[in-house]
Amino acid sequence: xxxxxxxxxxxxxxxxxxxxxxxxxxxxxxxxxxxxxxxxxxxxxxxxxxxxxxxxxxxxxxxxxxxxxxxxxxxxxxxxxxxxxxxxxxxxxxxxxxxxxxxxxxxxxxxxxxxxxxxxxxxxxxxxxxxxxxxxxxxxxxxxxxxxxxxxxxxxxxxxxxxxxxxxxxxxxxxxxxxxxxxxxxxxxxxxxxxxxxxxxxxxxxxxxxxxxxxxxxxxxxxxxxxxxxxxxxxxxxxxxxxxxxxxxxxxxxxxxxxxxxxxxxxxxxxxxxxxxxxxxxxxxxxxxxxxxxxxxxxxxxxxxxxxxxxxxxxxxxxxxxxxxxxxxxxxxxxxxxxxxxxxxxxxxxxxxxxx
Numbered sequence: 001x002x003x004x005x006x007x008x009x010x011x012x013x014x015x016x017x018x019x020x021x022x023x024x025x026x027x028x029x030x031x032x033x034x035x036x037x038x039x040x041x042x043x044x045x046x047x048x049x050x051x052x053x054x055x056x057x058x059x060x061x062x063x064x065x066x067x068x069x070x071x072x073x074x075x076x077x078x079x080x081x082x083x084x085x086x087x088x089x090x091x092x093x094x095x096x097x098x099x100x101x102x103x104x105x106x107x108x109x110x111x112x113x114x115x116x117x118x119x120x121x122x123x124x125x126x127x128x129x130x131x132x133x134x135x136x137x138x139x140x141x142x143x144x145x146x147x148x149x150x151x152x153x154x155x156x157x158x159x160x161x162x163x164x165x166x167x168x169x170x171x172x173x174x175x176x177x178x179x180x181x182x183x184x185x186x187x188x189x190x191x192x193x194x195x196x197x198x199x200x201x202x203x204x205x206x207x208x209x210x211x212x213x214x215x216x217x218x219x220x221x222x223x224x225x226x227x228x229x230x231x232x233x234x235x236x237x238x239x240x241x242x243x244x245x246x247x248x249x250x251x252x253x254x255x256x257x258x259x260x261x262x263x264x265x266x267x268x269x270x271x272x273x274x275x276x277x278x279x280x281x282x283x284x285x286x287x288x289x290x291x292x293x294x295x296x297x298x299x300x301x302x303x304x305x306x307x308x309x310x311x312x313x314x315x316x317x318x319x320x321x322x323x324x325x326x327x328x329x330x331x332x333x334x335x336x337x338x339x340x341x342x343x344x345x346x347x348x349x350x351x352x353x354x355x356x
Contacts, residue, residue, distance in 0.1 A: 003343065004310050004314075004341040004342070004343060005020070005310060005313040005314040006019060006020050006021065006306070006309050006310045006313050006314075006321065006337060006341065007019045007020070007337075007338065007341070007343060008020065008313075010053070010319060010320065012174070012227035012260045012261060012296065013224070013225050013226060013227045013260060014223075014224075014225025014226065014227075015097055015173055015174055015225070015226070015227050016097075017053035017054050017097055017320075018053050018095060018096075019051070019052075019053040019334065020053060020309075020313050020319065020320050020321055021051070021052050021053050021054075021309070021320075021321060021323065021333070021334050021337070022052065022053065022054045022055070022056065022298060022320050022321065022322045022323070023044070023047045023052045023054070023055040023056060023322075023323065023324075023327050024056060024263075024300055024322040024323060024324040024327070025056045025057060025058050025059055025101040025176070025178070025231075025324075026058050026324050026325075026327075026328070027058045027059055027068065027072065027073075028040065028043060028058055028073070029069055029071040029072065029113035029114070029115070030071060031071055031072060031073045031074065032071070033074075034061065034064070034067070034072065034073060034074020034075070034076060034077075034080055035074070035079075035080055035083060036073060036080070036083040036084050036087060037083065040057075040073070040083075040087055041083075041086065041087050041090065044057070044087055044091060044098075045087070045090050045091065045094075046331040046332075047096075047327055047331055048090065048091040048094035048095075048096040048098075049094055049331075049332070049348055049351075050327075050330075050331045050332035050333060050334055050335060051095075051096075051332065051334035051335055051338075051345065051346050052096050052327075052333075052334055053096065053097065053320075053334075054096065054097045054098070054099060054174075054320070055091055055096050055097070055098050055099070056098075056099045056100070056101050056176055057073065057084075057098075057099070057100045057101055058072075058073055058101065059072065059073070059101050059103035059105075059178055059183075060073045060074065060075045060100050060101055060102060060103060060163070061073065061074045061075070061076065061102075061103055061104065061105065062074075062075065062076055062102055062103070062104055062156075062159040062160050062162070062163040063076045063104065063156075063159045064076060064128070065109065065128050065129075065130065065131060066103065066104035066105055066106075066109065066156075066159070066184070067105060067109055067110075068105040068108060068109055068111060068183075069110075069111055069112060069113045069121070070121065070126045070127070071113055072105075075100065075102070075163045075166050075167060075170075076159065076162070076163065078166065078169075080166070081166050081169050081170045084100075084166075084170040084172075085169070085170040085171055088170055088171040088172060089171065092171070094348070095346075097173050097174070098171075098172055098173055098174075099172055099173060099174035099175060099176055099229070100167045100170075100172045100174075100175055100176070101175075101176040101177075101178050101231065102160055102163050102164065102167070102175055102176070102177055102178065103178035103183060103184075104156060104159070104160075104178075104183060104184040104185070105130065105183050105184065106130060106131060106132045106133075106145065106183055106184030106187045107130050107131075107132035107136065107137065107138050107142065107143075107145040107182075107184075107187060107193065108130070108138050108142065108182055108183055109128070109130035109131075109143075109145075110127040110128050110129070110130050110143050111142060111143075118141075119141040119142070120141060120142045120143040121143075127143070129143065129145070129146050130143055130145040130146070131145050131146050131147070131148050131152060131184075132145035132146075132147060132148065132184070132187050132193065133147065133148060133187050133188050133193060133194040133195075133196050133200065133201060134147055134193065134194055134195040134196060134201075135147050136195065138182065138270075138271065139271045147196075150198075153200065153210060156184070156210075156214075157210075157213060157214055157217055160177075160214050160217065160218070161217050161218070161221060164218055164221055164222065165221075168222075168223075173226065174226060174227045174228070174229060175218065175222065175226070175228055175229065176228075176229035176230065176231055176263060177211070177214065177215065177218070177228070177229070177230045177231070178231050179211050179230050179231060179232050179233075180231045180232050180233035180263075180265045180266075180268060181231075181233055181265065181267070181268030181269075182233070182267075182268035182269040182270070183268070185210065185211045185214070186233050186242070186268065186269055187269065188200060188201075188207055188208075188209075188210045188211065189207050189208060189211065189242050189246075189250075190207075190236055190241050190242040190269045191207070191240060191241060191242070192236060192238060192240065192241045192242075192269055192270055193269055193270075194207050204246060204249065208250055208253065211230075211250075212253060212254075212257060215228070215230070215254060215257045215258070215259055216257055219257060219258035219259075227260040227261065228258060228259050228260055229259070229260060229261045229262070229263055229298075230254055230259050230261075230262050230263065231262075231263040231265060232247060232250070232251075232262050232263065232264060232265065233265055233266050233267055233268055233269065234247040234264050234265070234266050234282070234285035234289070235247070235266050235267070235285070236266075236267065236269045236270060236273060237266065237267050237273040237274065237275050237276075238269075238270055238272060238273050241269060241270070242269065244285060244288065247285070247289065248288065248289060248292050248293060251289045251292075251293040251295050252293050254295065255293055255294065255295040259295070260295075260296060261295065261296040261297060261298060261319065261320070262286075262289055262295055262296075262297050262298070263297075263298040263300060263322060264282060264285040264286040264289060264297050264298060264299060264300065264318070265282060265285075265300055265301065266282055266285060266301075277301075277302060278302065279302045279303070279304065279308065280299075280301070280302065280303060280308060280312075281301055281302060282299065282300060282301035283299045283301070283303075283312055283317050283318065284317075285299075286298060286299040286300075286312075286317060286318035287299075287316075287317040287318065290316070290317070290318060290319070296319040296320075297318045297319060297320075298318055298319065298320040298321070298322045299312050299317060299318035299320070299321055299322065300321075300322035300323075300324070303321055303322075303323055303326065304323075304326045305340075306336065306337035306340040306341055307340065307341075309321040309323075309337065310337075310341055334346075335347060335355075
């Protein structure tokens with residue numbers, strides 16, 4: 001029987017994935033002082049045992065002030081590398097490829113984890129003053145951020161580069177820049193959160209400047225064979241915000257700067273957005289960016305069934321399929337998908353008796 005499209009290999013620069021299934025970044029809010037621990041090893045390791053082609057870490061923050069919560073994962077100091085490297089070694093031993101999502105929360109920082117209410121955390125309770133393009137709080141329950149000046153913007157760029165150096169030391173094989181879901185890069189992109197009047201605000205060229213500068217920094221530093229990904233919110237779902245037309249134009253520019261794939265999500269810059277969530281609701285974003293710019297794309301968002309994922313790849317709507325919540329329910333989803341699509345799943349020998 002022919003290999004299903006979902007289980008065909010896929011290459012980006014020097015990185016080849018055994019299939020098109022990606023474990024999407026999922027914040028676990030389980031770190032102390034940014035350090036990975038046994039929870040992260042088991043959480044990511046079980047998905048590697050399950051057969052995913054690529055696993056991306058949760059948002060891994062480039063500075064303490066860039067965290068979403070005090071419990072977020074970080075990569076801002078050398079001491080954090082050792083445990084990350086241990087996790088990377090195990091994932092690679094299972095045949096998966098591993099990437100890190102580098103992130104800065106911007107104005108959505110200094111909050112409690114969602115399962116602890118998600119509201120702003122005061123300094124006395126371990127919080128900090130978040131930073132952003134403009135002094136606009138995400139919502140009344142969030143802290144008002146301090147606007148970044150030129151020196152602060154330069155520092156953010158330097159923090160991303162330092163984080164990339166540590167990512168290489170840990171053995172990660174690709175990097176994704178998080179420019180979605182209302183976090184710092186997205187805050188600069190969207191007119192709803194960026195009201196600057198300098199050369200980082202106003203026009204499309206100015207609002208995209210920080211992301212493009214950081215991409216150039218990354219591409220100049222990373223090995224030529226290492227792919228660079230960007231997660232993008234393709235629309236704010238609000239009038240006057242970031243939208244799909246701007247995403248298409250930015251995708252052209254990101255491809256020209258050496259970005260290899262755009263992970264196509266949406267929303268997150270405003271709590272007022274009314275997002276029409278439904279199975280596969282974001283797939284058209286990945287399809288359009290791929291069709292109109294030629295860049296590889298990943299589709300994400302309420303993708304649960306193997307036939308759905310197979311159709312996305314087979315019909316050329318996206319190159320990779322990113323799953324998040326479904327992987328929380330089904331750590332071994334690729335095995336389920338293989339059987340559903342008529343091929344034998346790849347099963348670790350330790351689990352073989354369950355599949356005889």
